[in-house]
Amino acid sequence: MCNVTAIEGGVCAATGFYADGRSAGLKKEGAKDVAFIYSDTLCEVASVFTTNKMAAAPVRHAKGVTQSNFILINAKNANAMTGEHGIRDIEAVLEQMKAKFPALHNPLMSSTGVIGVRLPQVKILSVALEFDLTCKDDKAASEAIMTTDRFSKSCAFEVTCNDGHSFRIGAMAKGAGMINPAMATMLCFITTDAAIASAQMQPILERVNRTTFNAASVDGDTSTNDTVLLFANGQSGALDLEAFEAALKQIMEFLAKEMVRDGEGATKLVTYHIRGAASDAEAEQAAKVLSNSLLVKTALYGEDPNWGRIAASIGASGVTCNEASLSIAYDDVMLFEKGRNLFDAEVEKRAAAVMKKSAFDIYCDLGVGDGYFRAFGCDLGYEYVKINADYRT
Numbered sequence: 277m278c279n280v281t282a283i284e285g286g287v288c289a290a291t292g293f294y295a296d297g298r299s300a301g302l303k304k305e306g307a308k309d310v311a312f313i314y315s316d317t318l319c320e321v322a323s324v325f326t327t328n329k330m331a332a333a334p335v336r337h338a339k340g341v342t343q344s345n346f347i348l349i350n351a352k353n354a355n356a357m358t359g360e361h362g363i364r365d366i367e368a369v370l371e372q373m374k375a376k377f378p379a380l381h382n383p384l385m386s387s388t389g390v391i392g393v394r395l396p397q398v399k400i401l402s403v404a405l406e407f408d409l410t411c412k413d414d415k416a417a418s419e420a421i422m423t424t425d426r427f428s429k430s431c432a433f434e435v436t437c438n439d440g441h442s443f444r445i446g447a448m449a450k451g452a453g454m455i456n457p458a459m460a461t462m463l464c465f466i467t468t469d470a471a472i473a474s475a476q477m478q479p480i481l482e483r484v485n486r487t488t489f490n491a492a493s494v495d496g497d498t499s500t501n502d503t504v505l506l507f508a509n510g511q512s513g514a515l516d517l518e519a520f521e522a523a524l525k526q527i528m529e530f531l532a533k534e535m536v537r538d539g540e541g542a543t544k545l546v547t548y549h550i551r552g553a554a555s556d557a558e559a560e561q562a563a564k565v566l567s568n569s570l571l572v573k574t575a576l577y578g579e580d581p582n583w584g585r586i587a588a589s590i591g592a593s594g595v596t597c598n599e600a601s602l603s604i605a606y607d608d609v610m611l612f613e614k615g616r617n618l619f620d621a622e623v624e625k626r627a628a629a630v631m632k633k634s635a636f637d638i639y640c641d642l643g644v645g646d647g648y649f650r651a652f653g654c655d656l657g658y659e660y661v662k663i664n665a666d667y668r669t
Contacts, residue, residue, distance in 0.1 A: 278435055278436060278437050278438060278516055278518075278519035278522075279435070279436040280433050280434075280435050280519070280522065280523050280526065281433060281434045281435075281436070282431065282432070282433055283432050283433060283434050283444070283446075284432065285412075285414055285432045285444075285446055286414030286415070286417075286418060286430035286431065286432055286446045286447065286448050287313050287414050287417060287418075287430065287432075287446050287447060287448050287465060287466075287467045288412040288413075288414040288446065288467075289414075289432035289433075289434075289444045289445075289446035289467075290432075290443070290444040290445060290446055290467045290468050290469040290509070290511075290512075291444065291469040291509075291511040291512060292315050292316045292317055292469060292509050292511045293313065293314070293315050293412075293446075293467045293469075293507075293509070294312075294313070294314045294315075294316070294409055294410060294411055294412050295311065295312060295313045295314070295411070295412065295413060295414050295416075295417035295448075296311065296312060296407055296408065296411040296413045296416050296417055297309075297310065297311035297312075297413065297416035297417040297418070297419055297420025297421070298310055298311075298403045298406075298407070298416070298420065299403070299420075300350070300396075300399045300400055300402055300403040300404075301399050302350065302351060302352035302353065302389075302396065302399060302400075303351060303352055307419075308416055308419045308420035309350060309351045309352055309420055310348070310349070310350050310351075310400055310403045310404060310420055311348075311349045311350075311416070311417040311418075311420035311421055312346065312347065312348050312349070312404070312407055312409075312417070313346070313347050313349075313417065313465055313467065313507070314345065314346045314380075314409045315345040315346070315467070315507060315509045316345075316379070316409075316509075317345065317509045317510075317511060318343055318344075318345050318381055318509070319343065319344055319345050319507040319508055319509045320342065320343060320472065320473050320474040320477065320507075320508045320509075320510070321341055321342050321343060321344050321474055321505060321506065321507055321508075322342075322474055322477035322478040322480075322481045322505075322506040322508075323338065323339070323341070323478075323481070323503070323504060323505050323506065324481060324482060324485050324489075324503075324504045325338070325339060325502060325503055325504075326500060326501060326502035326503070328500050328502070330356065330357060330500050331356075331500055331501075332354050332355055332356035332357075332358075332362070332387065332391075332500045332501045333355045333356065333358055333362025333363050333365070333366055333387075333395075334355055334362075334366060334384075334385050334386050334387045334501065334503070335500070335501060335502075335503060336362075336363065337363055337366050337367075337384070337385065338384045338385075338386070338503070338505070341382060341384060342474040343381070343382055343474070344381060344382040344383060344384050344507070345379070345380065345381045345382075345383075345507075345509070346373075346377075346380045346381070346383040346384065347383065347384040347385065347386060347465065347505065347507075348369070348370070348373065348383065348384070348385045348386075348400075348404055349385070349386045349387070349388075349417075349420070349421050349463070349465070350385075350386075350387050350388075350389075350395075350400055351387075351388055351389055351420065351421055351422065351423055351450075352388075352389040352390065352423070353387055353389040353390060353393055353395055353396060354387050354388055354389045354390060354391050354393075354500060354501050355387040355393075355394075355395045356387075356391040356392070356500040356501060357391050357392045357500070358392070358393070358394055358395070361394060362394075362395065365394060365395040365397055366385045366395070368397060369385065369395070369397055369400060369401060369404070370383045370384075370385060372401055372405065373401075373404060373405070376405050377409060379409070384505070386463055386465075386501075386503050386505070387501060388421065388423055388450060388463055388501055389423060391500060414430060414446070414448065415428065415430075417448060418430045418448040418450075421448065421450040421463060422450050423450065424540055425450055425451070425538055426538050427538060428448070428450075429448060429449045429450065429451075429531050429534040429535065429538070430446070430447060430448040430449070431446065431447060431527055431530050431531065432444065432445065432446030432447070432527075433445055433446070433523050433526065433527065435470075435516070435519050435520070435523050437514055437515075437516040437519060438516065441512070441513065441514035442512065442514055443468060443469050443470040443471070443512040443514040443515065443520075444468065444469055444470075444512065445466065445467070445468040445470065445520075445523050445524065445527060446466070446467050446468075446527075447464060447465060447466040447467070447527045447528075447531060448464070448465055449462065449463060449464035449465070449531040449534070449535065450462065450463050450535075451463070451535035451538070462489065462502050462503075462535060463501065463502075463503050463504075464489065464503070464504045464505070464528070464531060465504075465505050465507070466504070466505070466506040466507065466524070466527065466528075467506075467507050467508075467509075468506070468507070468508045468509075468520075469508070469509055469510065469511040469512040470508055470510070470512060470514060470515050470520055471508075471510040471512065471513050471514060471515045472508045472510070472515050472517075472520060473508075474508075476517065477506055477508060480517075480520065480521045480524060481504065481506050481524070483521070484521065484524050484525045484528050485504060485528065487525070487529075487649075487650070488525065488528035488529045488531075488532040489502075489504060489528060489531075489532050491532065491560075491563070491564075491567075491649070491650060491651045491652055492532040492533075492535060492536050492567075492651070492652045492653075493536070493564065493567040493568050493651065493652070493653050493654075504528075506524075532652055533545060533652055536652045536653060536654045537634075537635070537654070539654040539655075539660075540659065540660045541656070541657045541658065541659025541660035541661075541662070542654035542655055542656075542657075542660075543577065543634065543654075543655055543657065544576055544577075544631075544633070544634055544635065544636070544654055544655045545634065545635040545652065545654055546567075546576060546635070546636060546637070546638060546652070546653050546654065546655070547635075547636075547637045547638070547650060547651070547652055548563045548566045548567055548637075548638050548640070548650065548651045548652075548653060549563075549637060549638070549639045549640065549648070549650050550562045550563045550566075550640050550642065550647070550648065550649050550650075550651075551639065551640070551641045551642070551647075551648050552601070552641040552642040552643045552644060552645060552646070552647070553595060553596070553597075553642045553644065553645055553646075553647030553648065553649070554595065554596040554642075554644050554645040554647055555645060555647040556647045556648060556649055557647070558595040558596060558645075558647050559595075559642075559647040559648050559649035560649040560651075561593055561594065561595050562589075562590050562593045562595045562597075562640070562642070562649075563649045563650065563651035564651055565589050565590070565592065565593035566586065566589050566590070566593075566638070566640070566651065566653065567651040567652065567653030568653070569585065569589045570656060571585045571588075571589070572585050572586060572589055572653075573653070573654070573655050573656035574655070574656055574657075576631065576654070576655035576656075577655035577656055577657040579628060579631040579632055580628075580631075581606060581611065581619075581624055581627035581628050581630075581631055583604045583606075583611040583612055583619065583627075586604050586638065586640060587599075587602060587604065587612065590602070590640060590642070595642070596642070596644050596645075597642045597644065598644070599615050600614060600615040601614055601615070601641075601642065601643030601644055602614070602615070602640070602641070602642060602643060603639075603640070603641040603643065604638070604639070604640050605638070605639040606627045606630045606631065606636060606637075606638055606639075607630045607636050607637055609623060609626045609627045609630055610623075611623060611627055614643060
């Protein structure tokens with residue numbers, strides 16, 4: 277078995293990668309709002325994007341790209357619903373970047389923020405043209421891409437293969453609201469020095485994405501800008517495909533959970549396990565209905581062990597299920613078992629204690645097959661409404 281070890285450095289952990297973040301005045305009070313990631317050699321690129329039909333300009337610009345060594349990222353402006361002006365604005369910014377930094381090859385751009393406003397080129401370029409491409413400040417970069425996030429999100433691993441060779445993989449992400457990836461507002465950038473080609477990475481990324489970012493929900497809304505980009509410069513010369521996929525899954529699952537934990541106004545991270553479904557696809561369908569249910573989310577916020585909302589949501593999901601075979605448990609507390617209501621005063625007390633925790637699991641066994649899926653969700657409280665009512669201001 278290959279050895280996977282957590283290390284520092286985020287997107288700068290892999291050999292040949294650099295990053296930084298600075299303030300261009302897009303956010304208030306001098307907060308960082310423009311970042312870059314750069315590799316000193318050309319990278320193979322894999323990607324997954326939002327399925328929202330109103331995909332933002334940076335998503336449309338980056339789709340299909342399989343080689344690049346630079347990405348510029350800005351917060352506070354999504355460059356979405358800006359028509360062809362949005363694409364031309366990106367091209368204008370990146371042309372000036374290439375003129376200043378000739379080493380850039382096929383540079384990309386990613387954006388997050390308010391929809392329907394043209395890209396503030398002058399402000400962005402006032403900082404971007406002054407970047408030092410030899411800087412390795414992954415923390416500044418991860419802070420710069422935040423919007424309503426309460427904390428930055430990054431991680432990195434070193435993978436030692438069975439033959440003694442090793443490679444590194446690191447990532448940063450942002451997301452706290454508008455999270456319901458269907459590939460919430462979420463962006464994720466992953467860097468690795470593994471010697472892997474785009475054609476090898478793409479199916480791995482899509483496979484891992486299904487059970488990580490695509491299994492996460494804060495509010496059930498799918499952004500116009502959802503983006504996951506994976507850059508591989510091959511500088512380690514090492515690769516073990518099985519270990520690469522395992523490390524990528526570890527990174528993306530960690531970041532998906534961090535986004536849900538940081539959900540706007542959220543106080544709880546809940547993992548929904550759907551077992552015994554007619555198929556994996558039906559398990560996924562039921563799990564996502566649970567993670568998106570407003571009634572379930574508000575019960576979580578109120579710490580009310582109202583298992584009836586869980587049962588009703590499963591029944592409404594359209595999957596094969598019935599009362600006689602259904603079982604529901606919060607952590608190790610069984611509330612409903614194959615048609616039997618176990619919810620007495622003692623069970624309610626134990627279930628309520630589970631719900632006071634900042635993270636716990638809800639297990640639902642449908643009892644009709646072998647299908648399984650796991651989804652991540654959070655509660656919904658007053659702060660979410662406040663944040664999104666005042667979002668533009």
